[in-house]
Amino acid sequence: MNQSKEQLLATIDKIRRAIEADDSFEGHLTYTLEWSTGDKTEFEVSGAYRIGNSEGQGGMAVLAPSVPSVEQPVLETPKMLVLRTSHVERRTSLRLDKVLSSKGPICFNKGEYGWFIPIIPWNEMDQAERANWTPDLMAIRRLAENNGCTWIMLDRDADTIDVLTTYEW
Known part of the structure; x- marks a missing residue:
């Protein structure tokens, strides 16, 4: 001041x-x-x-020191659940690699490191999209939703957690 x-x-x-x-x-x-x-x-x-x-x-x-008065924009800051890719089965990982061009959970490939998956509200997906959420991905989705997350990042270098199954592949 x-x-x-x-x-x-x-x-x-x-x-x-x-x-x-x-x-x-x-x-x-x-x-x-x-x-x-x-x-x-x-x-x-x-x-x-x-x-x-x-x-x-x-x-x-x-x-407090003086701070110039600047109007701050309202920033959207989504919350993301970050987990190791080993929390999905190998067949799910292969499916995620193919999702970019077919029906299924929308995901964005991180190259060899994993995927970003937005959590789209269940009622905004059609039946085919819902059917492609595998049980391992659904467990991750439920954990993310229960923790207020709107994104999932599966990364090969991220941590694993005990409440989810870890798969070897």
């Missing part, structure tokens, strides 16, 4: 009084001269110090 010289000194006095009153046992303060023209001086101030320690656990006073 930007503070004038007077405001910075007042902040330092406030921290000093809290320490004197045994009301603050830790903290830090950083200040840097931002600019000075004539009799006006501005400092960029940041830090945090504990307050209310005399009343128990207390809280924290935070002096």
Whole structure:
């Protein structure tokens, strides 16, 4: 936050009084001269110090640095379940390689490393697409859905988990 010289000194006095009153046992303060023209001086101030320690656990006073006001776009950040490819059977892996040109779960090939599979709502798939979800993929899909994921990434270098079957191939 930007503070004038007077405001910075007042902040330092406030921290000093809290320490004197045994009301603050830790903290830090950083200040840097931002600019000075004539009799006006501005400092960029940041830090945090504990307050209310005399009343128990207390809280924290935070002096946040100034951040330019920029409108942030709303970003879509999907959640992805990442598992090793060995959680699908070999026949499923061969099927996933062929899915790119046929009916079945939509998937995006990661080359030799695995696949990305979006979780399309069940009611938006036709009967043929639903029938191509193998039992091993359905177990992965249920785990992903139960954990709020909208994507599955099967990767040969990812971790395995105990709640799913691991296949050797």
